[in-house]
Amino acid sequence: MQATAPVYRQRMAKDLDQTVDVAIVGAGIVGLGHALAAVDRGLRVLVIDRGSRQTGSSVRNFGHACITVQSGAAQVHADRTRQLWLRLRDEAGLWLRDGGGFVVARHEDELAALGEFAARRRGSVALLDADTVTAQTGVAPGLAVGGAHLLDDIQVDPREAVAAITAYLASRGVEFQFSTAVRTIRSGRLHTTRGRIGADQIVVAVNYDVDHLFPELAAAYEVRRCGLDMMRVAMPGLAVPLAGPVLTGWSMLRYSGFASAPSIGAVRARLHGSQPELAALDVNQMYTQLPDGTVIVGDTHYRDDAVTPFQQESAFEALLETTADFFGQERSALQVLERWQGVYATAPAEFLVEEPLDGVHLVSVxxxxxxxxxxxxxxxxxxxIYEPVGA
Structure with missing residues (x-):
């Protein structure tokens, strides 16, 4: 066996069209993050994506890196992500706002939950009075009873950011093969529609499409698709520009950092009891303003194995009515410029990180x-992978 092993490796190498140190399947933000970390270590990196460009979760979002409101492992990854976003702002020329985000409290129970959260996150959260939060977020006068400034949050334009990071990585020698589908994955080897690739390490970062390549792991982690209704709106009557991303009481129900606040149960009970139509849509009422002044509005959520292409106009109308009330606008003054269907992977766990084959790493948020x-x-x-503990 030992005598024939070199011959086998030589034959296998001859069958390959290309060899690299790291091959990454998926050019979304997670795949790009792996490419950045690998090229920083001087490795030869290839990124493969079946689309002609990025059109998935990484561009269909608010661009809000909600660093401050995480917990556990998500907080660790978020803190490091913040450092990398700030670095990419400088190196890749991204548009980025690092002035933090805001939470608008419309009820005393929301304000109480913010106070409980702020007590645990001293140095990262500043409580605001009603006048200050109104001046920072442009909400209707008299709507807010207070709020909070999430000091570590940042914002990018996802459509611009992903393209800029891709161009930056390409300038550093990362190779991208778009319009390329992966047919099979084995340890040290991928078979794609462009040929056979050898790689010391393979990272599969395909988000919700993990069930296409590793269906057993997708089933074990209970990975499904979460579909969203989102839109971009012009609001000429907005009192002031948004000082940063804006969250609400509905947002507080979604993020793990708020989960241990004793008052969050009262917030949930009141919102679900008083606005069952929004609860049925699983709304996260939040807003980000882009450099051109338009505002991303959203969003609703539903989960299934497949995302239906048919979006309900009633969901968009509910978002618009809620937005008009929030900012003290006439519904007719809100001009919808774009509507779209967001989608991301959802599962009971926040992260899927597995090595189903030697040297093959499956990674998804x-x-x-x-x-x-x-x-x-x-x-x-x-x-x-490259700096194991105790090595």
Missing amino acids: TTGIGMTTGLGLADRVISE
């Missing part, structure tokens, strides 16, 4: 916090 944690998670995975 299985909640809607890919822009918040994806770069940091990728950096951790590459670090553990």
